[in-house]
Amino acid sequence: MKEGLGRYLLLLVFLLFLVSSTSAEWYDSSWDYRKNITFNQSQISGSNEDFPALINITDSDLKNSAQNDGDDILFTTSNGSLKIPHELETYDNSTGRLTAHVKVLNMTNQTETSIYMYYGNSEASNQENASGVWSNGYEAVYHLDEEKAGTGNNGVYEDSTSNDNDGDDEVSDSGKEGVIYQGQNFDATDDYIDLGFEYVVADDTFTISTWFHVDSTQYSTLVDTYDGSFPQVSIQYNEGQTGLDYRLHDGSNLLKTSAGILQKDVTYHVTGIRDGADSVLYLNGKEKDSNSKASLASDLTGSGNLRAGRRPDGTGPMDGFMDELRISSVARNDNWLATSYKNQDNPSSFHTVGSQEREKTLARYARTFKNGAAKPRSFFSNNSMATIRTAGEFSSNPELAIIDSQGNTHVDSVSMANLSGIYEYNYSLNGSTGWYDIKINGNTWENQFYQSPVWQGNFTDADGNKYTFRRNINVSEPGVEERFFEPVDVNLDFGFSPDNDSIRVVAWNGSRALEIPSQIYNVTKNGESVSNANVVFLSTMNQSENRIYYIVSAKSEYSKNITGLNDTDTDLDQKIENSHFEAFFNQSLGYLMRDVKDKLGSSSSLSGIEPMDQYPQVSEKEGFTSEDLEARSDITAEINVTEGPLRTELSVEGDLDGVTDYPYSVDCEIYAASPYMICEKNLTLTKSAEWKNLFFNGLAVGDGKMAWSSYRNSNGQITTQKLSEGDNTDYSNLDNEMNWISFYDNSTGDALAEIFLQRKYSVENNPEIKLKDTSTGEIYQEKLIDGTYQDVSEGDYWHSKTARMIYNGLREYEYVNQTYRQLSNPVEVSRGLEVTDxxxxxxxxxxxxxxxxxxxxxxxxxxxxxxxxxxxxxxxxxxxxxxxxxxxxxxxxxxxxxxxxxxxxxxxxxxxxxxxxxxxxxxxxxxxxxxxxxxxxxxxxxxxxxDSTPPEYKKVINLPDNKAELDPGQKINITANITEYSNVSTAYLYYKNDSVSDYSKIKMARNRETDFIHTYEANFTPAFKDNYTY
Missing domain, CATH: 2.60.40.10 (Immunoglobulins)
Structure with missing residues (x-):
C-alpha cells in the first residue's frame, strides 16, 4: 500500500512539474518569440535575491528576429508574464551576440531557477531598465567598454546605476581587452579613470570588485583613493611587497589582506569587502585572506577621489587591463560572490538557453468555404457568406481581422468560434472588389479570398460590357483531396480573334456568374486580335469535384486591373513576391535563388550559405589537376522576367563559371497564391570532357534556422532528422530517387522544401543525395557523378523539374506530402468548343x-x-x-x-x-x-x-471592195460595225460622186448586235463612171 502510494505521489509531482513548465503565460502577444533560460543549480551557491545575472550568448534566432538594436529584447520571470529589469551591455544584430545583465528575483540552488527572454516585436520601444538591475545596494557599476579618442573627456565611463557616478577619461591606451565584453587597457604610465566619488567609504560596509590582469612586475593600482594623505582605500598589485593587496588605512591603522604573487597575463576576479572591523579579500570567488582591526575608523573619506588605473597622487600606474568594476554599499556574502564569479567566468556553463518558442497564436492554416458548408471556395460575390476556418495550438480562441485590398478593415479583433478544435467565423461580404487579407492573432495571411464582380446571365459584365464569344473549361479534381488556389493553365486557339484586353474567366457558383482573376501570356496576335494564348486562373475545389468555368472574350477592348504578384528589380536582386514568400535572385550569383523569406514564418532571411540554390557545380579534369566550375560563379548570366498578376516566369541563362561550352538554364514559374515555384533546370554540353563531383540540385538554409528535416523515399517512407546549430551529423546515401526533402521549424513557422517532379539525366555515376549539417548551415546535395572521373560527351544533358516550397512550418512535412500528391495528380482539364451568342x-x-x-x-x-x-x-x-x-x-x-x-x-x-x-x-x-x-x-x-460617248464605227465593209473594177449600174453593199454602250436609234449611209457637192442619204438597216457592236447594212448603185465617196 505504501509502495503504491509512493508511486502515485511521484507521478503526481511529475505531472505538476510538467504543467508548470509548459503552461507559462505569454508576456504580450506583440512579441513573437521567447526562449527559456535555465540556470545551472550546481553553479549557484545558496540563495541570492535580486541577483544581476549575466546572459552572454550568440543566438541566430535573435539575429533573425530581434530588432537591429535589440530594443525589443526583454526578460520575465519563469511564469512568463512578470517583466524584470535588464541592461544590454552590447547586442550585435549581424551575429546575434548578446551581453545582458538581468535582475533575477531569487537565484537559488534550492530549486530550478529560470527566466524567459522575449524578442521579435518590430514596433517595440527600448525595453531596458538598467538602474533597476543595479538597485540592490550598488553605488556604481562600470562595464568599461566605452571608447573616446584622446583624454580629458568627462563622464565617458557610464555608471549603470541611478547614481550617475560617471567616470572621467584619462586613458590613452586603445586596447579593449575584456572578460564579459570589452574592458580598458592601461599603459603603465599615466592612464587612469577618475571615478569622482568617495561617499561609499564613509560607511563601514562596502564591496569593490573587478576583473583584471597585470602584464609585468610593475607596481599597478587597480583602485585607490590615496592622494598623498590618508585615509586610503586601495586594491593594488605590488610584486615587490606582498603581491595583490587590499588596503584600508585611516592614517593610524592599516587593515591589509593579501592574495600573494600572481601569474602575469592571467585574468583574475578580485573582491575587497569591508564589514565593520573586518576586511576580506576574495580571488576568483573564493576567500584568500581576512583581517580585522576594531580600531579602524568607520569613515575612510579623504581628500582624494577614487581612481582606477593609478593613485590620485600619480603613482602606481597600472600595466594591464580591467573590466566590470562594481562598487556596493553592502558587504556581499560568500554565496553571492561565488555565484557572481561562476556566472561571469563561464556563462555558457552557468545557464542553458532553450529552443525558440512562439506564442500559441499561430495558425496552421487559413481557409475559406461556401456559407458554412464543406465546399472550399475562394471567390465570392458581394453580400454572400464566406466561412473562414483555421486550426492551431491556440491558448485561447483566436482573434480575426479582415482587410480589403484598399487597406480598409472590415472585421477587427473578433473571436472565432471553437467547433471541436476547428475555429470558424462567418463573414458577410459587403466591401469592394478585389483580394482580402485576414489576420489571425495579428499574423497576416495575404490574399485569402477574392470578392468578384457579378455578371449578368447573358455574359455581360458588371459595367454592361457584352462578351460575345465563349468556351467552357471543365476542371475536375481526380479524387486526391481538396485544393485551394490550384493554378489552371490552358493553351487555347481563339477562332474569333478577340481583342487582347477582353479575355476573361467567369465561374458559375450555382446562382451567379462571377468573374475571377485571370491572366493571358504566350500570346499570338495580329495587332490586338488574339489567335492563340495561354490562359491562367485559380481554382478552389473539393475532392472529386467538377467545376465549370467560361473563358469569354469580345472584339472590344475592356481594361482590367488584377493584382497578386510583385516583381521588383533592385540594384542587388530580382525579387518576386507572392502571398506566401519573397524570393531573391542575384546576378553576381549566376541569378540562382539567393534567398527567400517565409511570410507565414518569421519573414526573415532563410539563407546562410548564398545562394540558397547552390548548383549545378562540377570538377573538370585539367591536365593533372581539376577545376571547379560553378553556375553560382557566372556573373554574366542573364535573366528574363515575364510579369503578370497571377503568374510570373523567371528565365535564367548562363554558363558554368562563364565557360560557354557548359550552358545551364533555370526557368521558374511563380503563381500568386501557391506556396511553391515550379523550376526546371538544364545543363547541356557542347564539348566532351572528363568530369567528377557533379552536383545538380541542392538547397541550403542558414545554421540554426530550421529544427527538423524530413524526406520521403521512392517507396513512400518518410524519415525525419533533428537539426541543431553548429556542425552536426551528416546523412549520406539517401534515396537518390526520393520524392521530396524538407526543412522546417515548427516554432518560428519557417519551412523550405524541394519536391522532385521530373529527372532526366543522360550520364550518372553512383548518384546519391546527402544531407549535410555544417557550422554555416544545412544543405541537401544531389550528386549525379561521384568523385571518380567520368567521360562526358557533347550533347550530354541533365534536366530536372522541381517544386520549391516555402510554407508554414507549423504543418511540418505533412503539407509537403500533400502538395506532392497534388502535383503528382494534377487536376484534369477539358475544353469545349468556342461559340458565340x-x-x-x-x-x-x-x-x-x-x-x-x-x-x-x-x-x-x-x-x-x-x-x-x-x-x-x-x-x-x-x-x-x-x-x-x-x-x-x-x-x-x-x-x-x-x-x-x-x-x-x-x-x-x-x-x-x-x-x-x-x-x-x-x-x-x-x-x-x-x-x-x-x-x-x-x-x-x-x-x-x-451615255457620255457617241457611237463609234469599228469596221466598214463594202462589196465589191474598193479595189474592184466597177461598171456603172453595179450595186455597192456597205456593212458598218458600230460600237455603242447604250443603243443606236438610226444609222445613215451618205454617198456622192466627184461631180456633185451634196451627199445622198440612205437609212441603213440594223442587222444584229453582239457585245455592244451594232451591225448595219445599206447599198447604192453608181449611175455613171466617176469617183464615189461614202
Missing amino acids: DQAVPNYSETGNISTNDSSDIKVFSRWKDDTFLDRARINITGNGVNGSDTELYLNDSYDIRNSGDLTNESWVNVTLSNSTVNAGEISANITVFDVAGKSNSTQIEFNVS
Missing part, C-alpha cells in the same frame, strides 16, 4: 451617292457594322443589256471580310465595275453581309449610268 444582324450606315457615266469605272460601296465581327459579303449587280432591252448580270461574287486583314466588327464593302462592262441606263447592286454567327442583312443600291 450573337443575336444582331449586321447593319449598314452608308451607301454613298453614285453618279457616273458609261465612260468611267463605277464604284459601288457601303459601310457595315456588327456587334461581333463581320464574316463575308455577297454582291450581285445587274444592268441594261443591248439597246436597253435586256437585263444583264454584271457581277455575282462573294469574298471573305474576315480573311482580308485584321478581323473587325466594322468594314467597308466595295466593288468596282469597269466602264467597258456596263451599259448606260439603270443599274441595281444587291449587297448581303454575314457576321460570324451567320446572321445577315442586305441593302439594295440603285443608280443610273448616263
Whole structure:
C-alpha cells in the first residue's frame, strides 16, 4: 500500500512539474518569440535575491528576429508574464551576440531557477531598465567598454546605476581587452579613470570588485583613493611587497589582506569587502585572506577621489587591463560572490538557453468555404457568406481581422468560434472588389479570398460590357483531396480573334456568374486580335469535384486591373513576391535563388550559405589537376522576367563559371497564391570532357534556422532528422530517387522544401543525395557523378523539374506530402468548343451617292457594322443589256471580310465595275453581309449610268471592195460595225460622186448586235463612171 502510494505521489509531482513548465503565460502577444533560460543549480551557491545575472550568448534566432538594436529584447520571470529589469551591455544584430545583465528575483540552488527572454516585436520601444538591475545596494557599476579618442573627456565611463557616478577619461591606451565584453587597457604610465566619488567609504560596509590582469612586475593600482594623505582605500598589485593587496588605512591603522604573487597575463576576479572591523579579500570567488582591526575608523573619506588605473597622487600606474568594476554599499556574502564569479567566468556553463518558442497564436492554416458548408471556395460575390476556418495550438480562441485590398478593415479583433478544435467565423461580404487579407492573432495571411464582380446571365459584365464569344473549361479534381488556389493553365486557339484586353474567366457558383482573376501570356496576335494564348486562373475545389468555368472574350477592348504578384528589380536582386514568400535572385550569383523569406514564418532571411540554390557545380579534369566550375560563379548570366498578376516566369541563362561550352538554364514559374515555384533546370554540353563531383540540385538554409528535416523515399517512407546549430551529423546515401526533402521549424513557422517532379539525366555515376549539417548551415546535395572521373560527351544533358516550397512550418512535412500528391495528380482539364451568342444582324450606315457615266469605272460601296465581327459579303449587280432591252448580270461574287486583314466588327464593302462592262441606263447592286454567327442583312443600291460617248464605227465593209473594177449600174453593199454602250436609234449611209457637192442619204438597216457592236447594212448603185465617196 505504501509502495503504491509512493508511486502515485511521484507521478503526481511529475505531472505538476510538467504543467508548470509548459503552461507559462505569454508576456504580450506583440512579441513573437521567447526562449527559456535555465540556470545551472550546481553553479549557484545558496540563495541570492535580486541577483544581476549575466546572459552572454550568440543566438541566430535573435539575429533573425530581434530588432537591429535589440530594443525589443526583454526578460520575465519563469511564469512568463512578470517583466524584470535588464541592461544590454552590447547586442550585435549581424551575429546575434548578446551581453545582458538581468535582475533575477531569487537565484537559488534550492530549486530550478529560470527566466524567459522575449524578442521579435518590430514596433517595440527600448525595453531596458538598467538602474533597476543595479538597485540592490550598488553605488556604481562600470562595464568599461566605452571608447573616446584622446583624454580629458568627462563622464565617458557610464555608471549603470541611478547614481550617475560617471567616470572621467584619462586613458590613452586603445586596447579593449575584456572578460564579459570589452574592458580598458592601461599603459603603465599615466592612464587612469577618475571615478569622482568617495561617499561609499564613509560607511563601514562596502564591496569593490573587478576583473583584471597585470602584464609585468610593475607596481599597478587597480583602485585607490590615496592622494598623498590618508585615509586610503586601495586594491593594488605590488610584486615587490606582498603581491595583490587590499588596503584600508585611516592614517593610524592599516587593515591589509593579501592574495600573494600572481601569474602575469592571467585574468583574475578580485573582491575587497569591508564589514565593520573586518576586511576580506576574495580571488576568483573564493576567500584568500581576512583581517580585522576594531580600531579602524568607520569613515575612510579623504581628500582624494577614487581612481582606477593609478593613485590620485600619480603613482602606481597600472600595466594591464580591467573590466566590470562594481562598487556596493553592502558587504556581499560568500554565496553571492561565488555565484557572481561562476556566472561571469563561464556563462555558457552557468545557464542553458532553450529552443525558440512562439506564442500559441499561430495558425496552421487559413481557409475559406461556401456559407458554412464543406465546399472550399475562394471567390465570392458581394453580400454572400464566406466561412473562414483555421486550426492551431491556440491558448485561447483566436482573434480575426479582415482587410480589403484598399487597406480598409472590415472585421477587427473578433473571436472565432471553437467547433471541436476547428475555429470558424462567418463573414458577410459587403466591401469592394478585389483580394482580402485576414489576420489571425495579428499574423497576416495575404490574399485569402477574392470578392468578384457579378455578371449578368447573358455574359455581360458588371459595367454592361457584352462578351460575345465563349468556351467552357471543365476542371475536375481526380479524387486526391481538396485544393485551394490550384493554378489552371490552358493553351487555347481563339477562332474569333478577340481583342487582347477582353479575355476573361467567369465561374458559375450555382446562382451567379462571377468573374475571377485571370491572366493571358504566350500570346499570338495580329495587332490586338488574339489567335492563340495561354490562359491562367485559380481554382478552389473539393475532392472529386467538377467545376465549370467560361473563358469569354469580345472584339472590344475592356481594361482590367488584377493584382497578386510583385516583381521588383533592385540594384542587388530580382525579387518576386507572392502571398506566401519573397524570393531573391542575384546576378553576381549566376541569378540562382539567393534567398527567400517565409511570410507565414518569421519573414526573415532563410539563407546562410548564398545562394540558397547552390548548383549545378562540377570538377573538370585539367591536365593533372581539376577545376571547379560553378553556375553560382557566372556573373554574366542573364535573366528574363515575364510579369503578370497571377503568374510570373523567371528565365535564367548562363554558363558554368562563364565557360560557354557548359550552358545551364533555370526557368521558374511563380503563381500568386501557391506556396511553391515550379523550376526546371538544364545543363547541356557542347564539348566532351572528363568530369567528377557533379552536383545538380541542392538547397541550403542558414545554421540554426530550421529544427527538423524530413524526406520521403521512392517507396513512400518518410524519415525525419533533428537539426541543431553548429556542425552536426551528416546523412549520406539517401534515396537518390526520393520524392521530396524538407526543412522546417515548427516554432518560428519557417519551412523550405524541394519536391522532385521530373529527372532526366543522360550520364550518372553512383548518384546519391546527402544531407549535410555544417557550422554555416544545412544543405541537401544531389550528386549525379561521384568523385571518380567520368567521360562526358557533347550533347550530354541533365534536366530536372522541381517544386520549391516555402510554407508554414507549423504543418511540418505533412503539407509537403500533400502538395506532392497534388502535383503528382494534377487536376484534369477539358475544353469545349468556342461559340458565340450573337443575336444582331449586321447593319449598314452608308451607301454613298453614285453618279457616273458609261465612260468611267463605277464604284459601288457601303459601310457595315456588327456587334461581333463581320464574316463575308455577297454582291450581285445587274444592268441594261443591248439597246436597253435586256437585263444583264454584271457581277455575282462573294469574298471573305474576315480573311482580308485584321478581323473587325466594322468594314467597308466595295466593288468596282469597269466602264467597258456596263451599259448606260439603270443599274441595281444587291449587297448581303454575314457576321460570324451567320446572321445577315442586305441593302439594295440603285443608280443610273448616263451615255457620255457617241457611237463609234469599228469596221466598214463594202462589196465589191474598193479595189474592184466597177461598171456603172453595179450595186455597192456597205456593212458598218458600230460600237455603242447604250443603243443606236438610226444609222445613215451618205454617198456622192466627184461631180456633185451634196451627199445622198440612205437609212441603213440594223442587222444584229453582239457585245455592244451594232451591225448595219445599206447599198447604192453608181449611175455613171466617176469617183464615189461614202
